[in-house]
Amino acid sequence: MKLEELSKHNGQNGEKAYVAYKGKVYDVTNSKRWKDGVHMARHRAGEDLTDFLALAPHTDEVLKSFEVVDTLEIDESKTQSSKETLIKFYQKFHPHPVLIHYPLGLFFFAALMQLLFLLTSLSSFELSAIYAFFVATIMAIPAISAGFLSWWINYDKQPTKIFKNKITFSIILVLIGITGIVIRITNPDISSTNSLAFIIYNVLIFANLPIVLFIAYEGGKITWA
Amino acid sequence: MDYTLEELEEMKQIILIAIPKEISARDFYLNAAKKFKTQESIQLFLSLAEQEKGHEASLRKILKDIEENIIKIKNSK
Numbered sequence: 301m302k303l304e305e306l307s308k309h310n311g312q313n314g315e316k317a318y319v320a321y322k323g324k325v326y327d328v329t330n331s332k333r334w335k336d337g338v339h340m341a342r343h344r345a346g347e348d349l350t351d352f353l354a355l356a357p358h359t360d361e362v363l364k365s366f367e368v369v370d371t372l373e374i375d376e377s378k379t380q381s382s383k384e385t386l387i388k389f390y391q392k393f394h395p396h397p398v399l400i401h402y403p404l405g406l407f408f409f410a411a412l413m414q415l416l417f418l419l420t421s422l423s424s425f426e427l428s429a430i431y432a433f434f435v436a437t438i439m440a441i442p443a444i445s446a447g448f449l450s451w452w453i454n455y456d457k458q459p460t461k462i463f464k465n466k467i468t469f470s471i472i473l474v475l476i477g478i479t480g481i482v483i484r485i486t487n488p489d490i491s492s493t494n495s496l497a498f499i500i501y502n503v504l505i506f507a508n509l510p511i512v513l514f515i516a517y518e519g520g521k522i523t524w525a
Numbered sequence: 526m527d528y529t530l531e532e533l534e535e536m537k538q539i540i541l542i543a544i545p546k547e548i549s550a551r552d553f554y555l556n557a558a559k560k561f562k563t564q565e566s567i568q569l570f571l572s573l574a575e576q577e578k579g580h581e582a583s584l585r586k587i588l589k590d591i592e593e594n595i596i597k598i599k600n601s602k
Contacts, residue, residue, distance in 0.1 A: 351582035354575035391552060454545040460538040522542055 301325060302373045303348060310346035311337020317345035318369065321353065325370040326363055348372060383453060390453050395446035400519070403443050406436035407473075407512045414505045417491065426491045430484050433505060437477025444470045466518045473511050480504040530598045533591055540588045544581055551577035 306325060311317025317329040317337040328334040328345060337345035343352065353360055410432035417425035447470065451463055483501045484490060490498050528536070551574045558570035 351578050353579070354572070355579035355583065455541050458537070458541050460534065460541060462538060525542075
């Protein structure tokens with residue numbers, strides 16, 4: 301029988317109580333430990349228990365006392381999902397944690413260089429800042445893309461609070477980066493003036509820091525919390 | 526026990542985050558099993574891997590229950 305049919309035999313409302321284990325379907329209807337199709341207030345009849353037995357305080361020997369009534373047909377289309385190749389790739393190379401640290405570090409480096417420029421007026425610091433800001437913004441894009449891949453593979457694209465926060469602030473991070481780069485490129489002499497563009501450019505460079513910290517903090521909660 | 530929607534959403538997030546950890550732990554033990562030649566060592570790590578698979582299956586079951594409860598609450602509003 302298929303899993304769908306197995307689920308009908310849940311031991312309730314006069315139904316038989318069947319459970320599957322390693323491809324075999326057992327009838328546990330008459331077992332005292334499966335009263336009304338419920339076992340130890342934890343497992344319900346009508347389910348495939350193959351993966352659960354390793355956690356049980358008994359071995360699969362207990363199933364030998366029950367009659368095998370059928371075999372369980374596994375739906376191959378479900379086990380061979382289109383995600384499989386990507387999952388293997390992700391598990392082997394875990395691109396999100398690999399890619400994410402460089403842009404985060406570089407945003408801080410850019411802000412530090414800009415701060416030193418504001419304190420010393422040395423143009424080399426300003427140049428370092430825009431280079432770091434540019435590279436950080438560009439590198440944030442593959443890092444965020446890998447984050448989306450992780451969200452899809454590991455968390456089934458579930459829009460819970462942490463993921464909503466990470467997505468929203470990552471988009472803001474990139475938009476701020478692109479805006480800052482555009483302002484700086486279209487105003488090459490920006491740093492020798494005290495124009496509005498110069499102020500906005502500085503605000504953007506420093507405003508990214510709390511955003512970077514927040515994204516990293518949310519990422520840390522997923523990994524460590 | 527009756528949970529609020531907020532509690533269920535928080536529980537769902539915790540379970541969602543825990544599932545890949547169980548999968549990683551299983552892979553960790555399966556890879557560990559490959560490093561040994563004695564049956565006892567291999568069996569030890571395979572058994573630990575099986576337990577992680579069980580944890581994953583339990584979490585997926587809990588997740589399904591939580592999602593059903595969330596839908597119930599949303600539909601009742």
